[in-house]
Amino acid sequence: xxxxxxxxxxxxxxxxxxxxxxxxxxxxxxxxxxxxxxxxxxxxxxxxxxxxxxxxxxxxxxxxxxxxxxxxxxxxxxxxxxxxxxxxxxxxxxxxxxxxxxxxxxxxxxxxxxxxxxxxxxxxxxxxxxxxxxxxxxxxxxxxxxxxxxxxxxxxxxxxxxxxxxxxxxxxxxxxxxxxxxxxxxxxxxxxxxxxxxxxxxxxxxxxxxxxxxxxxxxxxxxxxxxxxxxxxxxxxxxxxxxxxxxxxxxxxxxxxxxxxxxxxxxxxxxxxxxxxxxxxxxxxxxxxxxxxxxxxxxxxxxxxxxxxxxxxxxxxxxxxxxxxxxxxxxxxxxxxxxxxxxxxxxxxxxxxxxxxxxxxxxxxxxxxxxxxxxxxxxxxxxxxxxxxxxxxxxxxxxxxxxxxxxxxxxxxxxxxxxxxxxxxxxxxxxxxxxxxxxxxxxxxxxxxxxxxxxxxxxxxxxxxxxxxxxxxxxxxxxxxxxxxxxxxxxxxxxxxxxxxxxxxxxxxxxxxxxxxxxxxxxxxxxxxxxxxxxxxxxxxxxxxxxxxxxxxxxxxxxxxxxxxxxxxxxxxxxxxxxxxxxxxxxxxxxxxxxxxxxxxxxxxxxxxxxxxxxxxxxxxxxxxxxxxxxxxxxxxxxxxxxxxxxxxxxxxxxxxxxxxxxxxxxxxxxxxxxxxxxxxxxxxxxxxxxxxxxxxxxxxxxxxxxxxxxxxxxxxxxxxxxxxxxxxxxxxxxxxxxxxxxxxxxxxxxxxxxxxxxxxxxxxxxxxxxxxxxxxxxxxxxxxxxxxxxxxxxxxxxxxxxxxxxxxx
Numbered sequence: 001x002x003x004x005x006x007x008x009x010x011x012x013x014x015x016x017x018x019x020x021x022x023x024x025x026x027x028x029x030x031x032x033x034x035x036x037x038x039x040x041x042x043x044x045x046x047x048x049x050x051x052x053x054x055x056x057x058x059x060x061x062x063x064x065x066x067x068x069x070x071x072x073x074x075x076x077x078x079x080x081x082x083x084x085x086x087x088x089x090x091x092x093x094x095x096x097x098x099x100x101x102x103x104x105x106x107x108x109x110x111x112x113x114x115x116x117x118x119x120x121x122x123x124x125x126x127x128x129x130x131x132x133x134x135x136x137x138x139x140x141x142x143x144x145x146x147x148x149x150x151x152x153x154x155x156x157x158x159x160x161x162x163x164x165x166x167x168x169x170x171x172x173x174x175x176x177x178x179x180x181x182x183x184x185x186x187x188x189x190x191x192x193x194x195x196x197x198x199x200x201x202x203x204x205x206x207x208x209x210x211x212x213x214x215x216x217x218x219x220x221x222x223x224x225x226x227x228x229x230x231x232x233x234x235x236x237x238x239x240x241x242x243x244x245x246x247x248x249x250x251x252x253x254x255x256x257x258x259x260x261x262x263x264x265x266x267x268x269x270x271x272x273x274x275x276x277x278x279x280x281x282x283x284x285x286x287x288x289x290x291x292x293x294x295x296x297x298x299x300x301x302x303x304x305x306x307x308x309x310x311x312x313x314x315x316x317x318x319x320x321x322x323x324x325x326x327x328x329x330x331x332x333x334x335x336x337x338x339x340x341x342x343x344x345x346x347x348x349x350x351x352x353x354x355x356x357x358x359x360x361x362x363x364x365x366x367x368x369x370x371x372x373x374x375x376x377x378x379x380x381x382x383x384x385x386x387x388x389x390x391x392x393x394x395x396x397x398x399x400x401x402x403x404x405x406x407x408x409x410x411x412x413x414x415x416x417x418x419x420x421x422x423x424x425x426x427x428x429x430x431x432x433x434x435x436x437x438x439x440x441x442x443x444x445x446x447x448x449x450x451x452x453x454x455x456x457x458x459x460x461x462x463x464x465x466x467x468x469x470x471x472x473x474x475x476x477x478x479x480x481x482x483x484x485x486x487x488x489x490x491x492x493x494x495x496x497x498x499x500x501x502x503x504x505x506x507x508x509x510x511x512x513x514x515x516x517x518x519x520x521x522x523x524x525x526x527x528x529x530x531x532x533x534x535x536x537x538x539x540x541x542x543x544x545x546x547x548x549x550x551x552x553x554x555x556x557x558x559x560x561x562x563x564x565x566x567x568x569x570x571x572x573x574x575x576x577x578x579x580x581x582x583x584x585x586x587x588x589x590x591x592x593x594x595x596x597x598x599x600x601x602x603x604x605x606x607x608x609x610x611x612x613x614x615x616x617x618x619x620x621x622x623x624x625x626x627x628x629x630x631x632x633x634x635x636x637x638x639x640x641x642x643x644x645x646x647x648x649x650x651x652x653x654x655x656x657x658x659x660x661x662x663x664x665x666x667x668x669x670x671x672x673x674x675x676x677x678x679x680x681x682x683x684x685x686x687x688x689x690x691x692x693x694x695x696x697x698x699x700x701x702x703x704x705x706x707x708x709x710x711x712x713x714x715x716x717x718x719x720x721x722x723x724x725x726x727x728x729x730x731x732x733x734x735x736x737x738x739x740x741x742x743x744x745x746x747x748x749x750x751x752x753x754x755x756x757x758x759x760x761x762x763x764x765x766x767x768x769x770x771x772x773x774x775x776x777x778x779x780x781x782x783x784x785x786x787x788x789x790x791x792x793x794x795x796x797x798x799x800x801x802x803x804x805x806x807x808x809x810x
Contacts, residue, residue, distance in 0.1 A: 046798075047059065047060070047797040047798045047800065048797045049748055049797045049800070050706075050708055050709065050745070052708070052709050052711055053711060054711075055666065056667055056668055056696075056747060056748075057667065057747070057748040058696075058698070058709045058745035058746060058747055058748060059745065059746055059748055059794075059797050059800040060743050060744065060745055060746075061532055061744060061745075061746045061769060061800070061801070061802065062521065062532070062742075062743060062744060062769050063521070063532055063535060063536075063769040063770075064769050064770045065136045065139075065521075065529070066132060066135075066136065067770040067771075068136075068139050068770055068771045069139075069770065069771045069772065070767065070770075070771035070772055070773070070805070071678060071688070071690045071767065071771060071803065071805040072139075072536070072539050072690065072767065072771045072803055073139045073539070073771055074138075074139060074140065074141035074539040074542055074543065075135075075138045075139050077141055077143065077192075077542065077543070077546060077547070078138050078143055078191060078192025078193065079192050080189065080190050080191070080192055081189045081190075081192060081193075081194065081256045081257050082256060083097065083101040083256055084096060084097055084098055084099050084100075084101060084256075085097070085192075085194075085256045086101065086103070086256045086401070087111060087194065087256075087258075087259045087260070087403065088103045088104075088401040088402075088403065089401075089403050089424050089425065089473070089474060090103070090104060090108060092471065092472055092473055092474060092599075093110055093474050093504075093506055094110070094111050094112070094113070094259075094403065094425075094474050094506045094507070095108040095109060095110055095111060096108065096109050096110075096111050103401050112501075112505075112506055112507065112545055112546050112548075113143060113144040113194060113196075113259060113476070113506065113507035113508070113509075114141060114142055114143060114144070114497070114507075114508055114541070114542040114545050114546050115142055115143065115144030115145055115146055115194075115196065115478075115507065115508065115509040115510070116137065116140075116142050116144075116145055116146070116509060116510045116511075116512060116513050116528065117145070117146045117148045117478075117479060117509055117510065117511045117512035117513065118145050118146065118147060118148060118512065118513055118514075118516075119148050119149040119512050119514075119515040119516065120149050120150075120152070120153065120162050120163070120515040120516050120517065121160040121161065121162045121515065121516025121517060122512075122513060122514055122515060122516035123147050123148075123149075123150050123177075123181055123184070123516070124160045124161045124162075124176075124177050124180040124181055124184070124516070125160065125180060125184055125516075126160065126180065127180075127183055130180070130183055130184040130187040130188075131187055133184075134184075134187045134188050134190070134191040134193060135191060137188075137191070137193060137513070138191040138192060138193060139539070140535075140538045140539055140542065141538060141539045141541070141542025141543060141546065142193060142538075142542065143192055143193055143194060143542075143546065144193060144194040144195070144196060144259055144507065144509065145188060145193055145194075145195055145196065145509075146195075146196040146198065146262075146478055146479075146509045147181070147195055147196065147197055147198055148198050148201060148265070148512070149198075149201050149202055149515070150163060150164045150177075150181075150198065150201065151163060151164055151165055151199075151200065151201055151202060151203040151242075152201055152202025152203065153202070154166055154167050154172075154203070155167065156174075158174060158176040158177070159176075160180070160516060161174050161176055161177035161180065162516070162517075163177065164177045164178065164181070164246065165203065167209075168209070169209050169210055169211070170203065170205065170206075170209070170210050170238055170242065171238065171241060171242035171245060171246075173245065173246075173249065178246075178249045178250070181250060182249065182250050182251060185250060185252075185255070185257050186257075188257060189255075189256065189257040193257075194257055194258070194259035194260075195257050195258060195259060196259055196260050196261075196262060196478065196509065197246075197247075197250075197252070197258060197260070197261045197262070198261075198262045198265055199239065199242065199243055199246075199261065199262065199263050199264070199390065200229065200239060200242075200263065200264045200265065200267070201265040202224060202265075204221035204222045204223070204224060205221065205222045205228065205229060205235055205238075206220060206221045207220075207221075208220070210234075210235075210238065211234070212232075212234060212235070213283075213285035213286060214285055215283050215285070216279070216283045216284055216285075222280075222283075223277075223280040225266055225267045225271075225277075226267070226272065226277065226280040226281050227264075227267050227268055227269050227271070227272050227281050227383075228280075228281060228282075228283065228286055229264075230264070230267070230268065230269055230382065230383060230386045231269065231289065231290050231293060231382050231386065232286055232289055233289070236386060236389060236390075239390060240389070240390065240393050243390060243393050243394060243397065244393060244396075244397055247394070247397040247398055248397065252397070252398050253397060253398050253399065254398070254399060255398075258398060258402060259403070260402065260403040260404065260405070260424075260425065260476075260507075261391075261394050261398075261402060261403070261404045261405075262404075262405050262407075262427065262478065263386075263387055263390045263391065263394075263404065263405065263406050263407065264386075264387070264390075264406060264407045265407065265408070266407060266408055266410075266411045266429070267407055267411060268383045268406070268407050268411050268412040268416070268419065269281060269379040269382055269383050270376070270379050270380060270383055270411075270412035270413065270415050270416065270419060270570070271407075271411035271412045271413075273326055273376070273379060274412070274413055274570075276326050278325055278326050282323070287323065290323060290382075291322065291323050293378075293382060294321070294323055294375070294378055295320050295321060297378045297381065297382075298321055298374070298378075301374065304318060305317075305318045305319060305320055305321060306318040308321060308374075309321075311367070311370055311371075311374075312367045312368070312370055312371035312374075313366075313367025313368075313370075314367050314368055314371055324371070324372065324375045326573075328368070328371075328372060328375075329372055329571060329573055357580060357583070357584050358580075358584075359580070359581055359584040359585055360568060360569050360572040360574065360577040360580055360581050361561075361565035361566075361568050361569050361577075361581035361584075361585055362565075362568060363564050363565075363567065363568040363571075364568070364571075369571060372571050373567040373568070373570075373571055376415060376567060376570050376571060377415075377418070377567060379415070380412075380415040380416075380418040380419045381418075381419075383406065383407075383412065383416075383419035384406075384418065384419040384420070384421065384422060386406075387406035387407075387419065387420060387422065387423060388422045390404075391404040391406075391422065391423065391424075403424035403425050403474070404423055404424050404425075405420065405423045405424065405425050405426065405427045405476070406419060406420045406423050407420075407427070408427050408428050408429050408478070409426060409427070409428045409468040410428060410429060410468075413569075413570060413578065414561065414566045414569050414570055414578050415566055415567070415570045417470060417561070417566060417600065417602050418563070418566065418602075420470075423473075424473065424474075425473050425474040425475065425476055425506065426468070426469060426470045426473050426474070426475050426476070427476050427477075427478050428465060428468050428475075428476070428477050428478070429477065429478065429479040429480070429511075430461070430462065430465060430477055430479070430480045430496075431479075431480065431481055431482070431483070432452060432453075432454060432458045432461070432481075432482040432486070432489075432492060433449050433450050433451065433452045433458075433482055433483065433486045433489075434449075434483065435447045435448065435449050435483065435525075435738070436448050436449065436721075443735075444735075444737050444738075445726070445727070445730055445733035445734070445735050445736070445737065446733060446734055446735050447723060447735050447738070448715040448718075448721040448722065448723045448734075448735070449485075449486060449721070449722055449723070450720070450721065450722070451486055451487055451488070451712070451722045452486070452488075453486075453488035453491065453633065453647070453648075453670070454482070454488070454491050454492065454495050454635070454646075455488065455491060455628075455633045455634060455635050455646055455647030455648060455670075456488070456633045456647075456648075457630060457633075459495065459499075459628060459635065460590045460591065461590070462495060462496065462499050463499065463590040463591065463592075463593035463594060464579070464590035464593070465477065465499075466503050466590075466593040466597070466598040466599065467559070467578075467579075467582060467588070467590065467593075467598060467600060468600075469503075469505070469598070469599040469600060470599065470600055470602065471556075471558045471599035471600060471601050472602075474505075474506035474507070475503075475505045475506055475507075475599075476505070476506055476507035476508070476509070477496070477500070477505070477507070477508050477509065478507070478509045479509060479511040479512075480492065480496055480508065480509070480510060480511060481510060481511045481512075481526050483525055483526045484523040484524065484525055484526075484527075484531055484697070484738060485523065485696075485697075485698060485712050485722075485724055485738065485740075487668070487670065487695070487696035487712060487747070488670055488672075488695075488696075489531070489533065489534060489697075490533035490534055490536075490537060490672040490694030490695060490697075491635075491646045491647070491672045492534070493510065493534060493537050493538055493541035494537055494540065494541050494544060494637070494644055494646065494672065494674050495635065495646060496508055496541070497541040497542070497544040497545040497550075498544055498545075498550045498625075498626070498637050498644070499593070499626075500545055501544055501545050501548055501549070501550040501551070501552065502550050502551070502552060502553050502597075502621065502625065502626065503552070503553070503593060503597050503598070504552040504553075504597055508545060510528060510538075511526055512526055512527060512528070513527065513528050513529055514527045514528075514529045515527070520739070521742065521744070522699050522739070522740055522741060522742040522743075522744055523697055523698065523699055523739075523740055523744065524738060524739035524740070525738045525739065530742075530744060531697055532694075532697055532744055532746060532802060533672075533694035533695065533696070533697040533746060533747075533802065534694070534697075536692045536693075536694050536802035536803060537672060537674050537692045537694055537802075540642075540674045540676045540690065540692055541674075543642075543676055544642060544676075549639055549641050549642040549676065550625055550626075550637065550639055550642070551623065551625065551639070552597060553595070553596050553597050553621060553622070553623065554596075554622065554623060555595070555596040555597065555622070556596065556597045556598075556599070557592065557596045557597070557598050557599075557610070558598075558599055558600070558601035558604055559582060559586055559588050559598065559599070559600055559601060559604070560586070560601050560604030560605055560606050560607070561582075561600050561601065561602055561604070562602070562603070562604070562605075562606075563602070565581060565585070566602075569581050583612075585606065585609075586606065586609055586610060587609030587610035587611060587612050588610050589612065589613060591613040591617070591619060592610060592613065594619040594620075594621055594626060594628065595613075595619075595621065595622060596622075616630045616631060617630075618630070618631075624638060625637060625638055625639050626638075632647070632648070632652070633647045633648040634646075634647040634648060634649065634652075634654060635647050636654060636655070638656075638659075640682040640683065641676065641677040641680070641681070641682060641683060641686075642674070642675065642676045642677070642683070643655070643658075643659045643674075643675045643683065644672075644673060644674045644675065645661045645671070645672075645673045646671075646672045646673070646674075647670065647671075648668075648669045648670050649661065649662060649663045649669060649670075649671055650663065650669035651663065651669070655754075657756065658683070658684065658755075658756045659675065659683065659753075659754065659755050659756065660753070660754045661673050661751055661752070661753050661754075662751070662752050663749065663750065663751060663752075664750040664751070664752050664792070664795075665748075665750045667747070667748065667749075667750070668695070668696075668747070670695050670696075671693060671694070671695050671749040671751065672692075672693075672694045672695065673691070673692070673693055673749070673751060673753070674691070674692045675689060675690070675691050675753070675755070676689065676690050677689055678690055683755065684755075684756050684757060684758055685758050686757075686808070687759065687807065687808045687809070688805075688806070688807060688808075689755070689805070689806035689808075690803065690804075690805055690806075691753065691791075691793070691803070691804040691805075691806065692802055692803055692804075693749040693751055693793060693794065693801075693802055693804070694746070694749070694802050695746070695747035695748075695749050696712075696746075696747040697744060697745070697746055697747070698710045698711075698712070698740065698744075698745050699740025699741050699742060699743075699744060699745070700740070700741050700742060700743055700744075700745065701725065701728075701741075702727055702728050702741050703728045707743065709745040710724060710725060710736065710740055710741075710745075711724070711725040712724055712725075713725050715734055715735070716734050723735040723736070724736035724737070724738065724740070746800075746802060748794050748800065749793075749794055750792070750793065750794045750795060751792075751793045751794065752790065752791070752792050752793075753790070753791045753793065754788055754789070754790045754791075755788070755789045755790075755791075755806070756787055756788055756789075757784070757787060757788070757789045757808060758787070759784070759789070759808030759809055760784075760809055761784065761808065761809040762782070762784055762789050762806060762807065762808040762809070763776045763777075763782075763806075763807050763808075764776060764777045764781070764782050764791050764804055764805070764806050764807075765777070765804065765805045765807070766793075766799045766800070766801040766803070766804055767801050767803040767804065767805055768801070771803070773805060774799070774801070775799075777791065777792075777793075777799060780792075781793075781795055781799070789806070789808075791804070791806075
């Protein structure tokens with residue numbers, strides 16, 4: 001994710017001093033284990049709930065990731081990866097080769113990847129730390145990691161390295177980094193964890209060092225994500241060299257740990273055009289090269305410049321056409337679209353109501369529009385040539401079966417269906433409530449967020465991801481998160497897992513575990529480590545997706561999107577053009593993904609419209625597994641082996657006679673409650689059940705005495721935006737830093753849960769931070785009568801935990 005990338009780069013200066021003191025210290029020394037009641041100051045205090053200024057109660061909790069065992073430990077999902085585990089694409093899904101080691105034979109089996117991103121130094125642990133980290137990830141149910149940001153920060157640091165690269169001419173490799181990563185991949189393989197190898201993520205070409213033409217304004221390096229490297233021949237050749245050397249150094253040929261390869265993170269010529277980042281993509285000294293390629297494309301298409309001019313009606317004679325710029329797109333719009341683009345707010349809404357929505361997928365015959373569509377097709381073809389050239393290198397160095405993708409669908413839009421036609425799978429990124437920086441970019445002490453919730457409407461965006469899927473190929477979301485300090489962020493993993501399972505997607509990768517600058521166990525922006533609300537529901541989310549606790553929806557709907565419609569949509573400067581086209585032309589909106597598996601058919605012929613689903617209608621999946629009540633901001637998941645209640649329960653009782661839940665006492669009314677069978681039985685018959693409860697998580701306000709939870713407050717008294725309260729000693733700034741101090745506090749979710757059961761007796765244990773059972777809840781908390789087990793959880797601070805284990809007798 002580009003913003004996350006830049007934020008991390010901005011933080012480098014803030015953490016640089018750490019490396020002067022810990023450069024020779026291993027993770028083992030840096031990361032002291034945290035028990036349920038933590039270390040040092042936590043051990044001296046009795047458990048208690050502590051209220052913040054809004055009256056919300058919190059309790060302190062820490063997790064010892066290395067000692068984690070028992071019910072939360074999902075290690076049993078993984079087995080070491082051998083030749084039978086080699087991953088390949090068959091049809092529209094990933095498969096394992098099976099015992100015979102051959103693809104496309106009778107013993108192939110489906111595989112879904114539930115993974116996590118590793119960034120910067122996390123990719124290069126010492127031998128001891130590699131084992132420790134791999135075991136941590138296996139316990140959480142992850143069976144894949146995305147090796148990310150390995151090229152972003154070239155340097156000489158080697159304990160640990162932050163990059164594969166040194167500051168020398170690209171690609172100059174750090175031998176320590178290569179050795180550590182090669183060992184780490186071997187350790188991951190033994191723990192049953194595949195790798196998603198990222199090639200180009202954040203490396204910025206440097207003309208003076210990499211023997212390239214100068215950049216505009218005497219810039220020393222290309223801008224982050226600027227796709228000069230997509231079309232400039234020397235840069236492409238250098239990337240080929242990088243890929244070859246890296247794959248060989250990591251011994252990845254025939255290595256079953258290699259699940260997939262991603263060529264170019266969040267970058268393409270199409271994306272630069274869409275986002276009006278064109279000047280960074282085409283510096284003056286590089287413009288002649290792209291112009292030459294454009295003119296050659298025109299000649300191949302039309303046979304002469306004169307014929308092109310005749311089609312475009314924008315020129316005459318046989319002069320070579322210049323490069324277009326995004327400004328040219330404005331002239332290509334139809335008059336009605338130009339007129340509407342000048343309207344905004346209520347006037348534009350009124351025009352739409354009076355005249356009806358215009359389908360942006362209908363191409364204009366105007367000459368300017370034809371020229372623009374040609375240019376966009378040229379950009380898509382240029383992106384495609386780059387992707388296919390690097391894919392060819394990957395297959396030459398590894399194996400033709402290794403799945404490869406180009407970039408993310410959001411970085412190029414509908415024409416990425418064209419540019420990635422030769423790729424093996426489709427990839428996308430997704431975030432809820434990414435922080436906004438209203439002042440200086442990436443300002444540590446001036447940022448804000450909406451504190452939005454999937455249950456509050458953002459779930460439609462999750463469902464809408466299905467409309468980025470190519471029906472012919474596997475679909476992966478290689479980054480997703482709802483970053484700290486969003487107070488509803490615990491919902492993101494179980495919801496993504498459930499929707500992905502219902503849609504029958506193929507891979508999910510949470511962003512991220514940690515970036516390796518330090519091994520923090522407190523919440524920090526995007527990291528999972530330390531964000532114990534998300535962490536507590538990770539293993540269950542892995543179960544939901546990997547074991548299919550939510551079944552795929554029974555009906556498949558492939559939505560037609562022909563090439564002329566794709567080109568017309570790409571020609572419109574409207575971020576919602578694709579969604580508008582689908583709604584107008586096919587009656588398709590994101591809500592459809594609650595009723596059926598949905599994907600795009602790039603060769604399909606329109607055959608009527610879907611019946612639209614009314615706005616704010618309650619969504620019920622046809623197989624009864626999913627309910628979303630938008631007005632109540634509540635989501636329920638309901639299958640034989642899993643139930644979940646996610647959203648603003650308030651004081652309502654949610655559920656049915658089989659399983660129900662309600663919040664007790666005063667609070668915000670939000671909770672994410674996930675209940676899973678651990679013995680492969682239906683919940684009613686299960687003898688071993690895990691219940692997780694999560695809501696908001698926060699750190700400790702520095703200097704507070706007694707220690708108290710750090711508050712989320714209005715940003716400059718604006719009710720539409722939130723931020724963290726300012727840090728002590730930082731005056732005149734509206735925000736506190738997003739990497740907070742410990743100990744960690746979890747919002748109290750006092751839940752009364754009722755579960756129909758065949759058991760005659762049952763014990764309920766709150767679990768400590770290592771997953772071990774604390775004292776069983778007493779008769780004042782647990783009752784079993786009439787075949788219904790009723791449990792009151794988090795009634796007392798000494799019993800408070802995000803995990804409760806139910807053990808029943810036959």
